[in-house]
Amino acid sequence: MEKTVKRTGKNYASDQDIRWCPGCGDYSILKQTQSVMAEIGLKKEEVVFVSGIGCSSRFPYYMDTYGIHSIHGRAPAVASGLKATRPELSVWLITGDGDALSIGGNHFAHLLRRNFDLNVLLFNNEIYGLTKGQYSPTSPINKITKSSPVGSLDHPFNPLAFAMGAEATFVARAMDRDPKHLREILLRTHQHKGTSLLEIYQNCPVFNDHAFEAFTEKTSKQNSTIFVQHGKPLTFGANQEKGIRLDGLRPQAVDLSADYTISDLWIHDETDRTKADLLVRMFDDPRSEGALPRPFGVLYAGERSTYEVEMNAQIERAIALEGEGDLDALFAGKSTWKIG
């Protein structure tokens, strides 16, 4: 997976017609992913895209890499088996909010705790796109959809809090409408050793348009988003004139012009799990009074050995200890007898 040939994003595109709706946020993510592949210089044959089912899960078809469009919710398991036997591959898992958090929630959680070294791109559009618009586990409560004509009742998951609870080692957030930042975070996602979770807010113009408007529209985004960077204070606003400080255990938005200076602010430390636990809880409805801004960027990047490294180490240790397996010895087992 070293840099070898100079490629552009287009080199990573397959010959298949893209079948997303016009205006779908998936296009932007596809483009940035292809471009990041080129930047890293990954060999196409050493990259595998694994997906479940959903609009987003069509993604592998559009990459001129290896790909497997599996079944709904099970991509983490497919990717685990692949990575366990082929640790050298660059494995990317594509999933949606329904695929990852509804039917696939358990595999997703177990993938995170096991920490296989692969990258998860979770396309969160807060809706089931492919089945034409039912609410998903990330849809806000009271959402009116085809299956909830008078509003959904289910308290939604906070995907990144869910991931932290499932022992994730890398947790990040980006959005389709900010391709530059998305690209940067895709790169970080690739670089992390372990299961890297990148949640991407993705607009579904057909069934859930405007879901992330507050974070993407010029008028609102400066106050409702905060882009965190390791070692830097948490600032936001049109001119970074606001910041977040910790009032005891509680994050608080403050005006830098007034009583607080930059040195009062929370300094982002992406290796600090406790702080990450607090960061992922900054999850206010951006339209609510006094809402804290929603953090984007790498919220957490911890270190833990990866599953496939440990698994292969056990195998090497066994071989070192007992020698390469010998079928005849295996068959004979511990006690035999002879007849004749």
Next chain:
Amino acid sequence: MEKTVKRTGKNYASDQDIRWCPGCGDYSILKQTQSVMAEIGLKKEEVVFVSGIGCSSRFPYYMDTYGIHSIHGRAPAVASGLKATRPELSVWLITGDGDALSIGGNHFAHLLRRNFDLNVLLFNNEIYGLTKGQYSPTSPINKITKSSPVGSLDHPFNPLAFAMGAEATFVARAMDRDPKHLREILLRTHQHKGTSLLEIYQNCPVFNDHAFEAFTEKTSKQNSTIFVQHGKPLTFGANQEKGIRLDGLRPQAVDLSADYTISDLWIHDETDRTKADLLVRMFDDPRSEGALPRPFGVLYAGERSTYEVEMNAQIERAIALEGEGDLDALFAGKSTWKIG
């Protein structure tokens, strides 16, 4: 479900022979549960125990209530359907660490976020008991078991952190070997409106003896456990001579005799989710250097409307608005025509 007849725990026992191994921690939990039922004075016919599969999941057979011993990992879904249609029942869900966190992890998580009003008793013995001793999602890493002869590789879940990540509204911990405390917390578990999760450390003398020794043995338990109570400072030790304070965001064990007094300590506020997030992360290996004590008791008790209440409210609203459903109108729909 009001107090009606005076009953003892024995009244809640069924006529079935109990088939757990001698010395199994399940006995203690059964006994305390029966006794709490009596104390509350629940009507037997209004109580339902729902379980999955595992040693622990045999529990319903031993209760003279309604019971359903379902399939592995699916008890949360069974209980959801039951509670949705019969909100007035007292529903108790019995599950194991494998049942709830391995095969059933997703249903468990969704149950918590939906917040049906029922009680989950998670018997955590850090092993698969019924299948005779494989490591479970709560087994510590490197655990030697039948299926991991040279040690397990999987980083375990922290069940209560998992639950917080899944938007639980009530999170508590107790153990089989402290029946008095167990009983008290069972009562709290019952009282909470919403999905109450009680994790119970349960010894499996056959396949995982001593798993919780550090928390139950005289010699070690005073320093490795802390029993939290709402509104009280976090103290522990043989004579409550130690405590936990917050050093910024980090819990720190201190000696009360030295530099710190009781007023420096962290006051437990079970309604504070941020604090609960920190509490559940107090999850050190009790045998490790400088390990913080493990918290027991009600770590979090938040408020959120329950699923069945909202569901039934929608139905009542619909009836109020449109009138009780009329089949003839339903069949006719919006446009009909007549022939003849």
Next chain:
Amino acid sequence: METKKPMTAKSTEEREEVTILFAGDSGDGIQLTGNQFTNTTALHGNDISTFPNFPAEIRAPQGTLAGVSGFQLHFGGVPIYTPGDSCDVLVVMNAAALKANLPKLKQRGTIIANRSGFDKKSLKLAGYPDDAAPLKAESLTSRYRLFEMDVTRMTRETLADSGMGTKERDRSKNMFVLGFIYWMYSRNLDFTIKFLEEKFARKPAIVAANVKVLKAGYHFGETSETFTTRYEVKAAPMPEGVYRNVMGNQATAMGLIAAAKKANLKLFYGSYPITPASDILHTLSKHKNFGVRTFQAEDEIAAVCSAIGASFGGALGATASSGPGIALKAEAIGLATILELPLLIVNVQRGGPSTGLPTKTEQADLFQAMYGRNGEAPLPVVAARSPYDAFEAVFEAARISIEHMIPVFFMSDGYIANGAEPWQFPKAADLPAIQTHFATPGARENPYLPYQRDERLVREWAIPGMENLQHRIGGLEKEDLTGNVSYDPENHEKMVRIREEKVERIAHFIPDLEIDNGPEEGDVLVLGWGSTYGAIKTAVVQLLEENKGVAHAHLRYLNPFPKNLEQVMRRYKTVLIPEMNRGQLLPILRGKYLIDAKGLNKVKGVPFTAAEIKAEVKRLIAS
């Protein structure tokens, strides 16, 4: 509005039946157009059958073959059983629609083409060679009657002074076509105008624009010189009564609601969205005033398990999915089998295996319904034959489930689910009551034995809240009568046999198989199940007109089979079993009765045509 009968020099011809296929890009509003024409035509008194056919993608690439959406509609003054083998009129909004659908047009059939859908770009997107002009091709013009009209341009012009942008104006294109077809078939615009007024109640400008275009299309037919003939299709001789138009998924939802009501039970519906079953969830979720509890579960396993929980609590638990989702439910259905609780499992079949062809129809899940569980776990299976029949069939399935305390499979498919036809809906009061089999709570002479049975082998239903009937049930084998866990070998065999026999005995509570059409004995019996009904019916009607010795019988009950099935089969020299699969009912019947029945199989994601069935019957008679 009243559509005045225009005075015109144009002639009107009569037609017995007509099949129109509307086709265009998924963005062209084809489904809406089709539905409007269907409803208007129903109100006109015709018999109808429809078949929508849309791409798997939400919005497949515009203008391409993959993006073509179709709506086929067969209506007549005679009984109509299928959406038609081929069509008389093909309406195409663009080149891709033509390319994809031309094979379905009859010789000498009519093409109505939107000229602006055949520009260079459209031709390229449809995959025509650079210099192609398909509308001009000899092969087309010599075989079909072509009418070109520039729908796009005329729509834009109609709305020229509406103040709307081009994109917005273009959205009404389909109304122009619809108006034109209304004219062509002498229909009334009222229904559609009312529909538009309701749908866009809050956007009067949009209503006005659409109505204007609709009328423009109608008037275009009247005034344009190209069209000299319009057609009249008389009302069909349908039984007297009140009718509505209904789609299979709607009928299924209503059948469930009705059954619960007739049994005096709450209906709980646990489901996870999946094509083509989701509309049942959508429909049910709109009827909360019937006390219907819809639960969108986290997956199919949770969906069925929640329904089991609800049934344990005394509700009618139901769940639905399509093939892959049903596969996921298998383990839990096994649990329900051994619990012996009511439970309805609806399978709206689609093309398989695996994810397969999600939006296409197939009958390849019969094996799964019969055998797709571990251990000996036979269950009743009931199948609907057509969209409206889904109501009665699912009601029957629910009746069996409740009265016999047993999970029941109800088989529908993509064709039934989305197809529509007129339904002479019943009066609620005329529906049979469904008897629940509850135990008596309170003081009792004998202790409650959860697995004590009546002569039908049905156990009593005791539900939480019933005093003195506390009991525990589960997935382990249970002791006869007590329901306690038992590993006893004799008991196990006994219970396995009882569960099997219990299914068999249901045969005494279902009607015998009747010959739907044709002689009571003869050369060929065409024996069908499910949505092949219409095609077989049509074929057999025609064959009988040709005096062939053929009959048609259609199985609603696939487990147990009607008591007289073997007898019926043996009255014919040959039994032909057409299935939209590779033969699933076929080997079951052959194995059971050792009758050398023959299969006719089609696995193309599309229904049989009547012609295919006719041809096979003729081949059999000849050989």
Next chain:
Amino acid sequence: METKKPMTAKSTEEREEVTILFAGDSGDGIQLTGNQFTNTTALHGNDISTFPNFPAEIRAPQGTLAGVSGFQLHFGGVPIYTPGDSCDVLVVMNAAALKANLPKLKQRGTIIANRSGFDKKSLKLAGYPDDAAPLKAESLTSRYRLFEMDVTRMTRETLADSGMGTKERDRSKNMFVLGFIYWMYSRNLDFTIKFLEEKFARKPAIVAANVKVLKAGYHFGETSETFTTRYEVKAAPMPEGVYRNVMGNQATAMGLIAAAKKANLKLFYGSYPITPASDILHTLSKHKNFGVRTFQAEDEIAAVCSAIGASFGGALGATASSGPGIALKAEAIGLATILELPLLIVNVQRGGPSTGLPTKTEQADLFQAMYGRNGEAPLPVVAARSPYDAFEAVFEAARISIEHMIPVFFMSDGYIANGAEPWQFPKAADLPAIQTHFATPGARENPYLPYQRDERLVREWAIPGMENLQHRIGGLEKEDLTGNVSYDPENHEKMVRIREEKVERIAHFIPDLEIDNGPEEGDVLVLGWGSTYGAIKTAVVQLLEENKGVAHAHLRYLNPFPKNLEQVMRRYKTVLIPEMNRGQLLPILRGKYLIDAKGLNKVKGVPFTAAEIKAEVKRLIAS
């Protein structure tokens, strides 16, 4: 230790074959006792078959019927095919063990009873009436030969000065019994002594105690006046060679390792524990030096999906479970079917439906293997017939899976899994190589078409890392050759037929069905599959000795069937198909060949006895 042949006045009788049933509480070490006797007896040169039978509970209530653990062992100087219909010797450690197992003892059989297991408390726990004295009962003493010995007391006494507590001393009780039985059947103590030394290598005191008690039991036989006869069972006339004892799950694990090695593939095994399949996982996890990757997944779905992922990456992906777990895998198996990748699905069948009888055996998942998926998804099915045969059968299954690029079901069951028998294991070098079908990476003349096929309809396997062979596959229907997503009707039917035909063509790569025993034509063919082999074999051997016109054939390949199956069946007047289910192979064969085959069915969680099969054959011949 060398066991000196003691000079004794006791006589030694010869026996051709003997069945012993050890029974006691689950805490009594019955399984260990049985295994020790098995291994020693194997070393002695006898043919053997064993059948452990333990309760579903980990430690069911001590002393109760539910807590009884049994180990049946049939050995002889003649070929042995089953653990024995009934036993010659019944060793019981307590009253419950007697009560549960007495029906299995032959008339005039021997009971060896531990007296202290019949005290008041034990009798009560076993559910005997208060004043019962079952060992004294006329009904017992008149029919059987009873030897009582106070094992508990004698064990305690033997260890009187060991410094051990009573509880600890009691743990060696089983060694006393084992020593005694060794004496009774003239066996050597060496194997067990060596075993104890290894097992308790770090606890010499325990080794010493156990060995002491073992010898005490042996000497007790020698010295006690009660026992006048010991028995000798000569070595069996088995083919020359080296043998070991093997259990079915072990053989399965070894077969998988061997197949991967012979195909030069990594073995990846994704599994979730379930009785009775877990031991395959346990065994495989011990052989990491073969590069075996075992993955204990979070559930069965993840288990099979991880195996699919591994296969996509170029490994041999395998997964195992039992009935309910296999049900959960159905959807993913459908995916693997359409992906056309190697995958092995092992089903160690147990009693069903649902959770059923987890520790009991059954053959009721054949339907599930054949039909338990949505859509048309036929797959090869291969079944083992006995514990050691599991090796060869699973190797064959893997060969088919790899060479034909197709998921394969391998059927075992609880009886095979836990049963043991001598195995003349092969030399690794003699095992056939398995050919993989990899595509050629790098520069190519023609582009790689993932669904291009050879004459067997097998596609080429291109795996990540292979240059220029990048491709995408998934669960949607794929276009012929290219593998691109296709919704084309004709293509769908074509692909469905190709997948079906691909399975059928495997018939050309498997051996014809041979008559295992008996004439090539005649009155009755007993046609079996799976673990009924031993019982049928024994029955037919005996029937042939009685000159009946009966033959035995046993199916290893259940899909596709051997090419000559129909021919073979037609050579007999009657075909009898015994199955431990309610008839699953039976209707499939009847439907396929229209042959009026008969079923013999048993669903009791326990295997057929040879006598049951004999009786049915005789009945068929007579009628």
